Each structure stands twice: as C-alpha cells, then as structure tokens.
Amino acid sequence: MKTRITRAFQCSAVLAAAGLLLSACGSSGDDGSGQTGATSFEGRGPITFVAGKDTTGTLQPLLDRWNKLHPKEKVTFIQLPTDADAQRQQMIQNAETKSDAYTVLYLDVVWTSEFAAHRWIDQLPEKQFPLDKMLKPVVETAKYRDGLYAAPSTSDGGMLYYRTDLLKKAGITQPPATWAEMKSACAKVKKLPEAKDMSCYAGQFQKYEGLTVNFSEAVNSAGGTVTDANGKPDVDTAEAKKGLDFLVDSVKDGTIPKEGITYQEEDSRQAFQSGKLVFLRNWPYVYSLAGKSEIAGKYAVAPLPGLNGPGSSSLGGHNLALSSFAKNKATAVDFMKFYTSEESANYFLKEAALAPPYTALYDDQALVKQYPYLPVLKESILRAVPRPRVVQYGDVTAAIQQEAYAALNGSKSSAQALKNLQKDLQQKYAAQ
Structure with missing residues (x-):
C-alpha cells in the first residue's frame, strides 16, 4: 500500500507545498478568493487532524506520507468515536473553549453551516481549491452564505446492497426499485433453505445521526420533505407519513429485524457481511470491506428503492475545515489541499470505496470497469437530497431522532410523531 501512496502523492504534495509558499503566508489583503479582509493564513509547524475512528485503515498511511514529506510540519491524528453525534459534540466543546488543540476538522457535510455561523471555522481561499472539477451538490455542502468554509473531501450517497446469489437462485433478475418489490423479493429469497433464518432489510435506525439520514431518505423517497431549502419544516404531510x-411497518412485520433499531453503520455492515441480511442500505465504504468477507463476489449495489420508483439518498460525505482557533494555518491549508486533491480522492476510492468529489473519477471507464458501482453512486449523489441545512443543526437532528425513534419502537404512532416533529421544528425555525 505504501508504494502506491508514494506514487500517487509525491508529486501532488510537493506541488501543493510549492504553490502555497507565497499565498499561505498572506496578509489581510487578497487571499486568492478575490476577497479582502479575510483570514490571514500564517504559521508553519505541527498540526492535528481530527476525525472519527478510521474503520477503513486507509487514513494513517496517507498521514504518514505527508509527515515523511514534511518532517517539520507533521500532522497528528486525533481519533474521535465512530458515533457522529459524539464527534460533533467534542469538536464543539473544543471550539467553545477556543482551544488550539484541533487544527483541521473532518466535518460531516451538514455541520458546515452551523460551524461557520458560530465562527468556529475560517472562510477558505476559494480559488486555491479545484471546485470546478467537483460535482456541484458536493461543492454546495462546503459553502455558507456563498463563502467557502470547507474543502470537499469525500461525498456519500446511500445505496442498496443486495445478495446477487440469493436473488438469482430465487429467480429474481433485477434488484428492486420500490419498497414493495423489495419485500416481494425478500419473501421469495426466504423460501430458500439457506435463507430461511435471514432478515430482509436493515439500515441505520439507532437514535443517532444515522436515523436522521434514514428517516429523511424514507420521507423524500415517498415524495415528502423534512424542511425546504430555507430550513422551513413541512414534515406533517401524507407523503411524509x-x-x-x-x-x-417494516419493523412490525419483521422486514427489518428487531435488533435493526439498534444498528449504526458498522452494525448493519457486519450483519450483511455475516449473512444475516438480504438487503442493506449503507454508504459506499461497505463495498470494499464486504469484498473481503464471506460474501465476496455474492453482492452488488442498486439505487435505493422508494415508494413508486427509485428513492432519494440523503447527501452524505465529509469536508475538511480549519478551526478558527488553530495555530500554523499555512501548514493546515497546505495539508487540506494535499488531503482533498484528486490523487487523494483516487486513493480513497481504490482503498476504501469512499465516494470522490471529482466528476472525472466517475466518468473514467477504467475505474468503472474496476469499480462497477460508480455509476450507481454518481446517480445517488446527483439525486440526493441534503439533510436540513440549518444553523442549529444539532437541535434539529435531535428532534428528528427523538420522534422517529419513538415511532420505530412503537411508543408513538407515525401520525403523532410527525405532528410533534412539525411543531418542534417550527418553533426552532421561528427562533432563528
């Protein structure tokens, strides 16, 4: 792996460093974004990179490559929990104390507006990042009030993983495009002796950020919406219901196993890989890991199903942001350019099946041949619907999780949960 990284990053890292020697030591003048009076990116030396636990095993080799090329500007990985809510909370706590312990933050795309509005992250020099080469929905996740506050690193679109071997044996030639088709296909598969103890479907239904994602996808895939583009809620509708x-209903009838409401990403991935599930909603990172499991060669991906046809994923992914309280910001910008380069995106695609932000990688036929899921992933991202882009995102997602989980565990009806959620979100919207 290190040999591949050396070839991929030697050139880009050197160029990034050279290209920023002048601009990254800038003053309060033009910062390369065409704006004046912006952040002055000064200071060189050690920095930190703050992200959730690296479950793919691909991050440290990249950081090692940077450190070898920049021995006086080394980056240290501060590893946070795998749970997205816990990551966000620790980053906020660091910002509220104005600590310089965190330098470059690996933000979920929906956190950009919140962190920018609170001035916890700096506006970046837009012209120094190749945004014109990236998918437009991905670029939009990095902006707040038309300013660039993060550098797109990876995108994410939910996909439907399914067992090709079992569907074929059950006489099913195409993956399901609707929820009804998925349930019908599962019923046929479960008649097979080897599948009688399997469950049909799972996603991420624990009461955490993954539930906001899966709930939003279900609502959007039925023709509803959670909030409009301005953050105004409209979730108490027939479509959302x-x-x-x-x-x-899938929890009640066993389509989703009882333990499914405890699943986060890794729980659901392991259930699918161990042969417990016929269908799984998850992110592209699962593709490469499943290929190293007992179901290698026995699965494929399709667009998420919906009520009347293909559904809509929540737009996922991560961006790199620069803490407003960090030191050595010139080094940090260099590192951000290195980490978010097309070469890095290619590496993460090949080694961890992480969705790249760069359009060219989806259209590269050699890559498509090697990674046949890329067209499905690109479609998922282009069709994706962002989660609520609101300043107080933490409060909004907590409200969604509270009501959606109450409906899933049977303590509230769907109608009551949506009515309560609409009222709660409307109060938050009015208070903005």
Whole structure:
C-alpha cells in the first residue's frame, strides 16, 4: 500500500507545498478568493487532524506520507468515536473553549453551516481549491452564505446492497426499485433453505445521526420533505407519513429485524457481511470491506428503492475545515489541499470505496470497469437530497431522532410523531 501512496502523492504534495509558499503566508489583503479582509493564513509547524475512528485503515498511511514529506510540519491524528453525534459534540466543546488543540476538522457535510455561523471555522481561499472539477451538490455542502468554509473531501450517497446469489437462485433478475418489490423479493429469497433464518432489510435506525439520514431518505423517497431549502419544516404531510410508515411497518412485520433499531453503520455492515441480511442500505465504504468477507463476489449495489420508483439518498460525505482557533494555518491549508486533491480522492476510492468529489473519477471507464458501482453512486449523489441545512443543526437532528425513534419502537404512532416533529421544528425555525 505504501508504494502506491508514494506514487500517487509525491508529486501532488510537493506541488501543493510549492504553490502555497507565497499565498499561505498572506496578509489581510487578497487571499486568492478575490476577497479582502479575510483570514490571514500564517504559521508553519505541527498540526492535528481530527476525525472519527478510521474503520477503513486507509487514513494513517496517507498521514504518514505527508509527515515523511514534511518532517517539520507533521500532522497528528486525533481519533474521535465512530458515533457522529459524539464527534460533533467534542469538536464543539473544543471550539467553545477556543482551544488550539484541533487544527483541521473532518466535518460531516451538514455541520458546515452551523460551524461557520458560530465562527468556529475560517472562510477558505476559494480559488486555491479545484471546485470546478467537483460535482456541484458536493461543492454546495462546503459553502455558507456563498463563502467557502470547507474543502470537499469525500461525498456519500446511500445505496442498496443486495445478495446477487440469493436473488438469482430465487429467480429474481433485477434488484428492486420500490419498497414493495423489495419485500416481494425478500419473501421469495426466504423460501430458500439457506435463507430461511435471514432478515430482509436493515439500515441505520439507532437514535443517532444515522436515523436522521434514514428517516429523511424514507420521507423524500415517498415524495415528502423534512424542511425546504430555507430550513422551513413541512414534515406533517401524507407523503411524509407514507415514508415513516414504511419504516414502522417494516419493523412490525419483521422486514427489518428487531435488533435493526439498534444498528449504526458498522452494525448493519457486519450483519450483511455475516449473512444475516438480504438487503442493506449503507454508504459506499461497505463495498470494499464486504469484498473481503464471506460474501465476496455474492453482492452488488442498486439505487435505493422508494415508494413508486427509485428513492432519494440523503447527501452524505465529509469536508475538511480549519478551526478558527488553530495555530500554523499555512501548514493546515497546505495539508487540506494535499488531503482533498484528486490523487487523494483516487486513493480513497481504490482503498476504501469512499465516494470522490471529482466528476472525472466517475466518468473514467477504467475505474468503472474496476469499480462497477460508480455509476450507481454518481446517480445517488446527483439525486440526493441534503439533510436540513440549518444553523442549529444539532437541535434539529435531535428532534428528528427523538420522534422517529419513538415511532420505530412503537411508543408513538407515525401520525403523532410527525405532528410533534412539525411543531418542534417550527418553533426552532421561528427562533432563528
């Protein structure tokens, strides 16, 4: 692996460092974004990179490559929990104390507006990042009030993983495009002796950020919406109820196993890989890991199903942001350019099946041949619907999780949960 990294990054890292020697030591003048009076990116030396636990095993080799090339500007990985809510909370705590312990933050795409509005992260020199080469929905996740506050690193679109061997044996030639087709296909598969103890479907339904993602996908895939582009809620509708009902009814009838409401990403991946599930909603990172498991060669991906046809994923992914309280910001910008380069995106695609932000990688036929899921992933990202882009995102996602989980565990009806959620989100919207 290190040999591949050396070839991929030797050139880009040197060029990044050379290209920023002048601009990254800038003053309060033009910062390369065409704006004046912006952040002065000064200071060189050690920095930290703050992200959740690296479950793919691909991050440290990249950081080692940077450190070898920049021995006086080494980056140290501060590893946070795998749970997204815990990551966000620790980053906020660091910002509220104005600590310089965190330098470069690996932000979920929906955190950009919140962190920028609170001035916890710096506006970046837009012209120094190749945004014109990236998918437009991905670039939009890095902006706040038309300013660039993060550098797109990886995107994410949910996909439907399915067992090709079992569907074929059950006489099913195409993956399901609707929820009804998925349930019908699962019923046929479960008649097979080797599948009688399997469950049909799972996603991420524990009460954490993954539930906000899966709930939003169900609502959007039924023709509803959670909030509009301005953050105004509109979730107490017949369409939204159809989406939530699909999840609630699936738990009741066993389509989703009882333990499914405890699943986060890794739990659901392991269930699928160990032969417990016929279908799985998850992110592209699962693709390469499943290829190293007992179901290698026995699965494929398709667009998420919806009520009447292909559904809509929540737009996922991560961006790199620069803490407003960090030291050595010139080094940090260098590192951000290195980490978010097309070469890095290619590496993460090949080694961890992480969705790249760069359009060219999806259109590269050699890559498509090697990674046949890329067209499905690109479609997922282009069709994706962002989660609520609101300043107080933490409060909004907590409200969604509270009501959606209450419906899933049977303590509230779908109708009551949506009514309560609409009222709660409307109060938060009015208070902005």
